[in-house]
Structures are given as C-alpha cells and as structure tokens.
Amino acid sequence: MxxxxxxxxxxxxxxxxxxxxxxxxxxxxxxxxxxxxxxxxxxxxxxxxxxxxxxxxxxxxxxxxxxxxxxxxxxxxxxxxxxxxxxxxxxxxxxxxxxxxxxxxxxxxxxxxxxxxxxxxxxxxxxxxxxxxxxxxxxxxxxxxxxxxxxxxxxxxxxxxxxxxxxxxxxDVQKEVPLTLSTEKTFQLLQKGYLPNEIAAMRNLKMSTIEDHIVEIALHIKEFELNGYVKPDKQKRIMDAAKKTSAKKLKQIRDQVDDVNYFEIRLVLARNGGQKWN
Incomplete structure (x- = not known):
C-alpha cells in the first residue's frame, strides 16, 4: 500500500x-x-x-x-x-x-x-x-x-x-448540477467572495475538505473559473503531462510538473476529465 x-x-x-x-x-x-x-x-x-x-x-x-x-x-x-x-x-x-x-x-x-x-x-x-x-x-x-x-x-x-x-x-427537484449538499454550501460561499481558507474556518472543516468541494464544483460546473486557483500556464502544462503519460495518476503528472501541487492537478483533471487525451 x-x-x-x-x-x-x-x-x-x-x-x-x-x-x-x-x-x-x-x-x-x-x-x-x-x-x-x-x-x-x-x-x-x-x-x-x-x-x-x-x-x-x-x-x-x-x-x-x-x-x-x-x-x-x-x-x-x-x-x-x-x-x-x-x-x-x-x-x-x-x-x-x-x-x-x-x-x-x-x-x-x-x-x-x-x-x-x-x-x-x-x-x-x-x-x-x-x-x-x-x-x-x-x-x-x-x-x-x-x-x-x-x-x-x-x-x-x-x-x-x-x-x-x-x-x-x-x-420538481430535477437540477442540472448534482452537487452534494456540503459542496453546494461551499459553492454558495465562494460565489459570495469568500476565500477557501475563510470557508474552512467558517464551516469548521479541514482545508482538504474544501479543496475536495472545489474539485467537485470544477467537475460539474463548467462555468466555474479555474484561473484563480491554477494559473493558465500551469493548467496547460498539467494537461500536456497528462496526455504524455496517458494516465490520471497524480504522482506521474507531478513528476513532470514539479511546481504544482496535487490539488491543482486534481482541479485541472476534473475540469478536463471528459476530453480524449490520446
């Protein structure tokens, strides 16, 4: 393991x-x-x-x-x-x-x-x-x-x-964006301008949990802007690495793009998960 x-x-x-x-x-x-x-x-x-x-x-x-x-x-x-x-x-x-x-x-x-x-x-x-x-x-x-x-x-x-x-x-309850309830609360606070660390403190949650929420949001809401979390040049390099390895294993991608963290990689992959990489 x-x-x-x-x-x-x-x-x-x-x-x-x-x-x-x-x-x-x-x-x-x-x-x-x-x-x-x-x-x-x-x-x-x-x-x-x-x-x-x-x-x-x-x-x-x-x-x-x-x-x-x-x-x-x-x-x-x-x-x-x-x-x-x-x-x-x-x-x-x-x-x-x-x-x-x-x-x-x-x-x-x-x-x-x-x-x-x-x-x-x-x-x-x-x-x-x-x-x-x-x-x-x-x-x-x-x-x-x-x-x-x-x-x-x-x-x-x-x-x-x-x-x-x-x-x-x-x-009467169908909705296009099936976010979990906890993620939906985080999304609402992000829309009000709160920063991830502020939301973690307000909701008494770990920062890693808020990051999970942001990844979920990126996966389901295509209008969600990533540039505030991952710079465009990093996004491009992450995707280039993903295409080269033909895999979604985080460590393999991070080995090729060593100035990014796992949260940034997950966020970019979530946004681009539906694309054909080969």
Whole structure:
C-alpha cells in the first residue's frame, strides 16, 4: 500500500472472487454522483404514493403513513389534488407505470423494490428482511436497491410521456448540477467572495475538505473559473503531462510538473476529465 494505491491481500482476493460469483459489480445503473440528491426523495414519494393509492381504493382511511416527513406528506396531498382522475383510475395508472418500468429491464429483480412497498393490509419489509428473503447479504441488497431506484429515476426522466406519474415524483427537484449538499454550501460561499481558507474556518472543516468541494464544483460546473486557483500556464502544462503519460495518476503528472501541487492537478483533471487525451 502507498499513499495513492491499495492492494488486496490474498485473503481479500479470495473473498472478492467468491463475492463476484453471484454479484455483478458495480450494478449497471448505479450513479451516485448523478442521483444522490434524488434517491431518498424518490423512494419516500413512491412508497407513500403506493400506500395511499392502495388504501384509498380499499376505502381505508385509518392507516398510518409509511413516511413520517411532513414535507413528503404535504407533497403527496398537493400532488393528488392536481390529478384530474378518480382514485381507481389513478391507482391503475400507477400500477401500470410501475409494472412497465420494472419489466423493461431484464437485468434487475423487481422483488428488490416490491418487497419494500406497503399497501392495504400489507406491510413492506425492512431492508434487512428483504435481504434475508432474497438470500442476499445486506451490503449486496443495498446496492441492488439503489441500482433499481437509479434505473427508475433515469428511465422515467428520459421518457416522461410514458411515465407521467412516476416522472412527477422528481420533476420538481430535477437540477442540472448534482452537487452534494456540503459542496453546494461551499459553492454558495465562494460565489459570495469568500476565500477557501475563510470557508474552512467558517464551516469548521479541514482545508482538504474544501479543496475536495472545489474539485467537485470544477467537475460539474463548467462555468466555474479555474484561473484563480491554477494559473493558465500551469493548467496547460498539467494537461500536456497528462496526455504524455496517458494516465490520471497524480504522482506521474507531478513528476513532470514539479511546481504544482496535487490539488491543482486534481482541479485541472476534473475540469478536463471528459476530453480524449490520446
């Protein structure tokens, strides 16, 4: 192990080999950077929408909502008021959209999601119970659960006309720049003119954490100006070194451009990560 690289022990290699016999890693649709701000919200809205629809068509108003967040319940209340259809047609449409969405992709197991859903006279399983029922380890189940949610978010967002109800679950919160919440706070302070070291002090965070935030911002916000952090001539030399080595290993680049630090290299690579270097 070095400061930049880790290697599995022989025992770790054996465990990984056994794990990969039954598990595809990483799951095909898992995109944490892109959907981290939507995942929990999508699940909360979907699960309570299914529960409420199921109980309404069975004329049961005495159920306890599966989601406790007031904003989630208020969202559903407002959403239902805007629908120009009766409860039976709405429930049927929701069922149809869910079925079609989950059946479109053969690589996923709908049971990973369906077992968690609560309805009339039916309590959804916890993640631990679902994992046990599907004979998965808890970490494996969690990955597959996130994989299905990310698949659904991507599918219904791209084909809104085919999934008008499901796409509505995230339509009001879609945003083009998926920054983490902590990075977003740093970005807002940068826009107000605060310096990175000032932000670190204000937020009681390490400077390295603020630098991580700035790299994330450079990766996702193309309008973010780098010149205040890395001089243009350094940016050019960093990219020239990256092209020569055909690698993104920081040490190899720093060996060729010895007057830059790792933060500057990471920042430039984040901005230019989508380019073909060869």
């Amino acid at each position: 070095s400061s930049e690289n880790y290697r599995l022990t022989e025992e770790g290699e054996r465990e990984l080999h056994e794990f990969q016999k039954d598990v595809t890693m990483p799951p095909r649709f898992l995109e944490g950077w892109r959907y981290h701000h939507l995942t929990t919200l999508f699940w909360e809205r979907l699960s309570i929408f299914v529960q409420v629809s199921s109980n309404l068509i069975n004329q049961n108003k005495g159920f306890i909502p599966i989601q406790n967040k007031q904003e989630t319940k208020e969202w559903l209340k407002s959403f239902l008021k805007r629908q120009n259809t009766n409860r039976y047609e709405l429930a049927e449409q929701l069922y149809t959209e869910l079925t079609e969405c989950l059946q479109q992709e053969k690589s996923i197991d709908p049971a990973v999601l369906v077992l968690r859903l609560t309805g009339h006279n039916r309590i959804g399983l916890t993640s631990e119970q679902a994992a046990e029922k599907l004979e998965m380890t808890n970490p494996h189940y969690q990955l597959e659960f996130l994989n299905i949610l990310h698949y659904m978010i991507n599918t219904v967002s791209l084909t809104k006309n085919a999934f008008p109800l499901l796409s509505s679950l995230v339509q």
